[in-house]
Amino acid sequence: MSVPSAVKARVRALFRRRSADSELAEEIRFHIDAETAKNVRAGMPPDEARRVALAHFGGVQRVREEHRHVRRAQWVEDLAADVRFALRSLRRTPALTGAAVITLALGIGANVAIFSAVNAVVLRPLPFPDSDRLMTIGENNPEKQWHMQDAAPANMFDWRAGVADFQDVAGYFDNLNNAVLTGRGDPQVLQGTAVTGNFFSTLRVRPALGRVFTFDETFSTGTHLTVLSDAAWRDRFGADPSIVGKSIVLNGRTYQVIGVMPPGFAFPKDGIDFWRPFEYTAQDRGAVSFRRAHGIRVVARLEPGVTEAHANAELQTVVRRLQRQYPATNAVMGAGMMPLHDFLVGDTRLPLLVLLTSVGFLLLIACANVGNLLLVQAAGRHREAALRLALGARRGRLIRQALTESIVLSTIGGACGLAIGWAGTRALERLQPAGMLRVKSFGLDSHVFVFVLAISIASGIVFGIAPALWSRHRDPADTLKDGGRSGMQSGHTRRWGEALVIAEVALALVMAVGAGLLVRSFMSMRRVNPGFDPHLVWVGAVGLNRAYDTDPKMDAFMRDLQSQARELPGVTGAALAMNVPLTGASWTSDFVGFGRPAGDYGSEVQHSLVSPDYFTTMKVPLLRGRGFSGSDTPKTTPVVVINEALAQSYFKGQDPIGQRIAFDKVPTAKTTWCTIVGVVGNEHADDLATTPKIEIYESSTQNIANYMNLVVRTSRDPAAVTSSVRRLLRSMDPSLALTDVTTMDALRDASLARTRFLTLLMLMFGAIGLVLAVVGVYGVLAQVARNRTREMGIRIALGARAAQVRWLVVRQGLRLAVIGLVAGGIIALSTTRVMGNLLFGIAPNDPLTLGAVALLLAATSVIAAWIPALHASRADPSAALRAD
Numbered sequence: 001m002s003v004p005s006a007v008k009a010r011v012r013a014l015f016r017r018r019s020a021d022s023e024l025a026e027e028i029r030f031h032i033d034a035e036t037a038k039n040v041r042a043g044m045p046p047d048e049a050r051r052v053a054l055a056h057f058g059g060v061q062r063v064r065e066e067h068r069h070v071r072r073a074q075w076v077e078d079l080a081a082d083v084r085f086a087l088r089s090l091r092r093t094p095a096l097t098g099a100a101v102i103t104l105a106l107g108i109g110a111n112v113a114i115f116s117a118v119n120a121v122v123l124r125p126l127p128f129p130d131s132d133r134l135m136t137i138g139e140n141n142p143e144k145q146w147h148m149q150d151a152a153p154a155n156m157f158d159w160r161a162g163v164a165d166f167q168d169v170a171g172y173f174d175n176l177n178n179a180v181l182t183g184r185g186d187p188q189v190l191q192g193t194a195v196t197g198n199f200f201s202t203l204r205v206r207p208a209l210g211r212v213f214t215f216d217e218t219f220s221t222g223t224h225l226t227v228l229s230d231a232a233w234r235d236r237f238g239a240d241p242s243i244v245g246k247s248i249v250l251n252g253r254t255y256q257v258i259g260v261m262p263p264g265f266a267f268p269k270d271g272i273d274f275w276r277p278f279e280y281t282a283q284d285r286g287a288v289s290f291r292r293a294h295g296i297r298v299v300a301r302l303e304p305g306v307t308e309a310h311a312n313a314e315l316q317t318v319v320r321r322l323q324r325q326y327p328a329t330n331a332v333m334g335a336g337m338m339p340l341h342d343f344l345v346g347d348t349r350l351p352l353l354v355l356l357t358s359v360g361f362l363l364l365i366a367c368a369n370v371g372n373l374l375l376v377q378a379a380g381r382h383r384e385a386a387l388r389l390a391l392g393a394r395r396g397r398l399i400r401q402a403l404t405e406s407i408v409l410s411t412i413g414g415a416c417g418l419a420i421g422w423a424g425t426r427a428l429e430r431l432q433p434a435g436m437l438r439v440k441s442f443g444l445d446s447h448v449f450v451f452v453l454a455i456s457i458a459s460g461i462v463f464g465i466a467p468a469l470w471s472r473h474r475d476p477a478d479t480l481k482d483g484g485r486s487g488m489q490s491g492h493t494r495r496w497g498e499a500l501v502i503a504e505v506a507l508a509l510v511m512a513v514g515a516g517l518l519v520r521s522f523m524s525m526r527r528v529n530p531g532f533d534p535h536l537v538w539v540g541a542v543g544l545n546r547a548y549d550t551d552p553k554m555d556a557f558m559r560d561l562q563s564q565a566r567e568l569p570g571v572t573g574a575a576l577a578m579n580v581p582l583t584g585a586s587w588t589s590d591f592v593g594f595g596r597p598a599g600d601y602g603s604e605v606q607h608s609l610v611s612p613d614y615f616t617t618m619k620v621p622l623l624r625g626r627g628f629s630g631s632d633t634p635k636t637t638p639v640v641v642i643n644e645a646l647a648q649s650y651f652k653g654q655d656p657i658g659q660r661i662a663f664d665k666v667p668t669a670k671t672t673w674c675t676i677v678g679v680v681g682n683e684h685a686d687d688l689a690t691t692p693k694i695e696i697y698e699s700s701t702q703n704i705a706n707y708m709n710l711v712v713r714t715s716r717d718p719a720a721v722t723s724s725v726r727r728l729l730r731s732m733d734p735s736l737a738l739t740d741v742t743t744m745d746a747l748r749d750a751s752l753a754r755t756r757f758l759t760l761l762m763l764m765f766g767a768i769g770l771v772l773a774v775v776g777v778y779g780v781l782a783q784v785a786r787n788r789t790r791e792m793g794i795r796i797a798l799g800a801r802a803a804q805v806r807w808l809v810v811r812q813g814l815r816l817a818v819i820g821l822v823a824g825g826i827i828a829l830s831t832t833r834v835m836g837n838l839l840f841g842i843a844p845n846d847p848l849t850l851g852a853v854a855l856l857l858a859a860t861s862v863i864a865a866w867i868p869a870l871h872a873s874r875a876d877p878s879a880a881l882r883a884d
Contacts, residue, residue, distance in 0.1 A: 018580035090412075097409070100370045104413025105420055106768060107366030108455060110359040112421020112444070113428055115451050118352045121444030126341050127264065129204040130301075135308065136343040137169070137298040137315070140334035144603050148336055148343065150174070151298050151330070153280065154291035155322060158336070159298070162318035165311035167303045170195065170202035171278075171296040173748075176269050178212035178543060178739040179250040181236065187737040188236060190250065192226070199275070200227075202301050203267065209233075210244035210259030211276050220279045226255040229269035230263040232273035243659025250274075252545030252735070268297070270440050291329045299340055312337050344438050349838055351436075351758050357831075358514060358765045361507045363459060365772045368500040368507075370413075371463035372779050374406060375497055407457060414456030418444075421452070497780045498816055501773075505820025506827060508766075508773035509857055513828040516765035516849040517839055518759040524756055524841030530681035531692060532581060533619035534744035537711060538579050538718035540725055541740040544706040551634065551704040558700065558708055561732065562611060565712055568724045573713040575618070576611035576700050580709050581683045584749045591696070593650065594660035594673055601665045602650050606685055606695040609703055615641075615680055617713050618744075623647075625657040625678035628699040638702060641678040646694035661696070687751040689840045709740070718743045756839065770860065773820075778864040781813045782871075806869040813865025814843075814858070820852050 032053050039049030090097040125131045132193050137159060153171065160169035174252035176191040197213035199690055206212075213229055227241070237243050255276065266272050280855030284290050302311055315335060322330045429441055542561065548554045558576055565574040579586045585606035592601040614620070623644060633641055640661065647656050658675040667673075680691035700708065714721055726738050795805055832844040842849070 003288075004810040057802070070745060082401050082404035083408055085401060086408040089405055090409060096181075096373055100373050100409055101413045101416055102773060103366045103369050103772065104410055104459060105416035106772075107359070107363035107615075108414050108417025108452065108459070109420025109424055110765060110768070111356075111363055111455055112418055112448060112452055113424030114352070114359050116421065116425045116442050116444060116448050117358050117428055117437065119445070119447050119451075120439050121348055121437050122345055122352060123447065124445075126344070131341065132339070133167075133302045133304075134203070134340040134342045135300045135302060135311070135337045137300055137335055137337045138343075139294060140336050141332055143332055143699050149337065151280075151296050151335070152291045152293045152294050153296055154285070155330070155333070155335070156296055156298050158322055159300070159315060159318055162321070163300075163311065163314045165303055165306045165314050168198055168202045169298060169300045170199040171298050172196070172199055172268055173295065174268055176272055178541065179274070180543065180545065180735070180737045180739075181248060181250055181547075182252070184236075184736050188737060189737050189739045190232060190236065190251075191269075191271055192276060193268065193272060194278045195275050197277055199299075200261075202299060204301075205261065205265055206265075208262040208814065209241065210257070212259050213275075217277045218280060219277075222282050222703050224253055224255045224279070225258050225277060227259040227261060227275045227688075229261050229266060229273055229275075231266075231271075233260045236273065251543065252547050288329070291326060300337070308337070308339070308442055313850045316517055319649065326479055326598045341630050347837075348437055349833070351754075354514070354835060354838065355758070355765075358511055361511050362765050362769050362772075364453065364462070365504045365507050365769050365776075367463040368457050368504045369463075369776045369779070370406075370409070370459075371465070372497050372500050372776055374402075374409075374463065375500075403461065403464045407460030410460030410463070412458045413459070414452050418449075418452050431757065433750065433757050436754050436757065442646045478626045497783070500817050501776045501780045502820040502823065504773040504776040505817055505861065506824035508769040508823055509824030509853060510831060511648070511762075511766040511769040512853045512857065513832060513850055514835060515759070515762040515825075517835060517844065517846060518755065518762050520842045520846065521839040522752070522755045522759045522847060525688050525752055528684070528688045530581060530748060531620060531681050531856075532687060532744070534748045536714050536716075536718055536776060537618065537744035538714060538721045538725075538740045539709050539711055539740070539742050539744060539747070541707065541709045542729065542736060542738060545735060547735070548706060549864065552775035554706050555704045557732070558611075558704075561729070562613070564728055564732070565710060565725065568712075568728065570714045570716045570721065571712050572715050573613060573617040575614040575616070575711045576701070576708040577614055577711055578609035578705055578708055579685075580711060580747065581618075581685055581746070581752045582687055582744075583685075585685045585693075585695070589630040589663040590665040591661055591665055592665065594662070595796045596665075598666070602694070603665075604693070605646065605663075606693050607663075608685070608695060609700050609705055610697050611700045611708075614697075614711065617711055618683075620683060621681040623679045623681060624655075625676070627678050627680075628697075628701065630701060632702050634702050634704070636702070638672060638674040639677045639699065640674045641680055641697040642676055643680055643682050643695040643697075643740060645682050645692050646696065647679045649694060660834040681864060684751075688748070689751075689755070690729060718745075755838075755840070770857065773857070774864045776862045777813055777816065777861045778867060780816070781865050782868040806866070809869035810865045813861055813869075817858055817861035821857060825850060825854065850863075 032050070035053035035056060036046070036050045039052050040046060042049075044052065121254070126134065128134065136148070137151065137156075138146075139151045139155065140147055141149070151171070156169065156171050156557070160166065163169075172195040173193045176193055179190050179192055181188040181190050195213070196215065197217040198215040200207070200212035201215075207227065208230065210227075213225060217225060233239060233243065240246075243257050244259060245257065247256050249255070255477070280290075300306070300311075315337060319333075319335045323333065425442065425444065433442075452674065513783045542558075544554055544557060548557060560576050562576055565571060584611060587607050588604045589607065590601055590603045591605045612630055612632070615622055624647075625641075627641060628639070642656060642661075656676045656679060659676050661676060662671045662673050664671050680697070683689065683695070684692055685695060686693075710725065712718070712721055712725070720740055722738075729736055729738055828850060829845055834844075836844050
């Protein structure tokens with residue numbers, strides 16, 4: 001037969017099975033009839049001639065099977081038959097099927113929800129062309145303990161000019177700044193950032209309308225330019241297609257709109273409304289601060305074919321040259337690079353992987369539970385399997401059928417789990433703390449569907465192995481000989497069930513220990529004293545526009561705002577602060593005390609700019625000296641207040657009051673010295689989990705700023721103050737807008753949000769795992785009790801007390817639980833170490849947590865064993881003997 005004919009025959013056999021079987025039967029009949037006629041002509045009687053023809057042919061059924069295998073379609077028929085048989089079997093046992101599907105759906109659904117987040121944040125590439133060629137460059141400094149920190153602009157430009165392996169290098173501010181849009185109705189708050197002119201071309205992102213900046217526009221051109229995001233263009237400007245070329249007013253400055261970016265582009269942060277160039281000047285290029293102020297995040301694109309290692313080697317060459325060329329600023333300043341995607345994933349990778357591991361354990365527990373259910377079902381169908389084996393069925397066929405049934409069941413569970421996972425994904429998107437994940441939305445894409453298919457099939461194989469192997473070890477002769485008594489579980493089946501329960505208990509212990517550690521960590525964090533009283537404190541930011549172009553104008557407005565805010569109903573105090581606690585420091589610097597020997601300097605002191613009433617309003621304790629006063633002005637001696645951490649470290653054993661301090665590493669004749677007038681308690685500037693750092697407070701009456709947070713303490717709900725402050729600000733200047741409105745309690749909660757979120761998820765998964773494990777213990781012991789009913793009845797008939805009978809079952813459950821707890825404890829001690837960075841105030845191998853969880857699991861296992869034990873102790877001896 002030619003190849004086309006063979007292909008045609010196999011396709012016809014695959015899709016037109018009845019027609020192909022009819023043609024095959026006709027062909028077999030033709031060959032047998034021809035052979036029979038030949039034998040008759042040879043002198044044989046007709047019956048004998050046909051018998052010999054059939055014997056010579058070799059068996060009609062065998063030929064049919066061989067012919068079907070040759071057609072390569074039999075496996076499809078067998079699979080379809082197995083699937084139909086599996087569906088019929090599942091319909092016959094709706095209770096078991098429902099329990100298994102629900103169990104699997106919970107395990108698979110949890111995996112889908114967490115994997116969708118992992119896929120969106122960790123696995124999915126950045127939405128830029130050739131995003132794998134994008135690197136981020138950060139500065140390293142062992143003195144300041146910097147690693148991949150923001151860079152100085154001058155260093156960035158030197159890297160761009162000196163590293164030939166970089167196709168281009170661009171910079172941007174990583175955080176968004178508020179800007180007030182005026183001239184279009186009521187003032188509106190937009191969020192934007194500054195970038196180098198080649199920012200978009202380095203990312204290879206084209207605008208939807210107009211154009212983007214050029215590299216030369218990184219520097220001042222005399223015209224202020226901006227590019228809008230698609231969301232801002234639609235929401236703020238009504239999707240006006242003629243917006244390109246028009247002017248808008250941001251913070252009192254006129255900007256020309258030159259382009260609109262495509263939908264979905266929101267780098268570096270979601271919610272961005274506009275981008276603008278840095279607009280550096282010639283004076284900036286020559287200033288020391290251009291190489292000393294580190295605030296720019298740098299992204300580089302590698303040339304085609306260049307490896308990361310080779311580019312990094314070139315970068316280090318430039319770094320060493322800058323260290324020699326600029327020793328005052330770059331003597332110990334290094335630089336490192338890594339893929340931009342890895343940098344953006346950052347510290348979200350660990351919590352996501354911990355959650356993914358947890359739901360993986362949950363799925364294994366679910367598989368063990370379903371495996372036990374199928375073992376019970378297989379034991380109930382032992383006579384059917386024995387009869388099929390006795391009638392000639394191959395053991396491989398039974399194993400394949402058992403696995404097919406489990407995979408069909410897991411597929412149904414996977415479909416239900418996908419629905420649960422979709423709902424879980426939506427919940428995760430809504431509940432995730434702001435800034436925890438790089439993306440706000442992580443829907444179900446093709447990778448998630450492939451993941452669901454893979455874990456569904458894998459789950460079916462995992463929990464189907466035990467029933468399949470049980471079928472393989474059954475001896476049909478023994479089963480048929482045992483008759484009715486063969487309903488009892490075999491030792492092999494019982495051992496499989498017990499092994500699955502032990503695995504469930506072990507995995508549940510690991511999950512529960514992880515959840516317990518996070519709970520204790522969260523409770524420790526809640527008890528942290530933030531260094532101030534956050535209750536009944538309202539915060540809102542005010543940024544002045546270019547109409548306030550002198551220090552006296554800015555100072556007068558801020559003083560007036562603070563004074564009038566104090567007069568608002570319900571307000572008991574008001575103050576100003578450039579940065580409030582728990583939101584990060586304004587900036588950091590080196591520092592040195594007056595008269596200290598060379599080299600006796602400090603670094604990374606945090607700076608806060610506050611008004612004189614700040615410490616009173618926030619209830620920050622004044623430990624020594626005084627706070628600021630209204631008499632501290634730009635014309636008087638510069639004064640500062642330091643926190644207790646700085647007093648105890650740099651001024652240990654000394655009285656810092658009256659000493660002078662400067663913000664240089666090596667003081668010069670131009671150094672400005674500030675007098676320390678007070679010491680206050682430590683505030684948590686960054687978050688509650690970070691130990692308070694050394695901090696210096698400067699007075700807003702001496703260092704005038706055009707952006708401050710108004711901090712108001714109230715005697716009632718702080719949220720009620722918002723409308724009053726908005727009316728006050730509108731009466732003072734209608735062109736200004738209130739931004740970043742919140743409360744200090746909300747900021748404290750936000751500081752706890754990430755740990756709270758992880759704790760709740762781990763608690764939920766741990767509770768589900770614990771329930772499934774207890775159900776598994778109950779299921780196995782209930783089956784044991786049922787199979788030992790006759791034995792229990794005889795024991796009671798012979799005088800055994802009910803308590804003794806109950807103890808037999810409870811002891812077996814306790815034995816399984818103890819073995820599982822020991823195994824789980826060993827696993828927990830080795831796996832919880834990876835959670836170290838997620839914990840606060842507690843060790844990953846905390847014995848109290850491990851012991852408490854083990855006791856909880858042991859107690860629940862005893863309760864689960866007690867129920868079947870109670871039934872077993874009530875066995876009727878006469879009924880048990882009659883049943884035999």
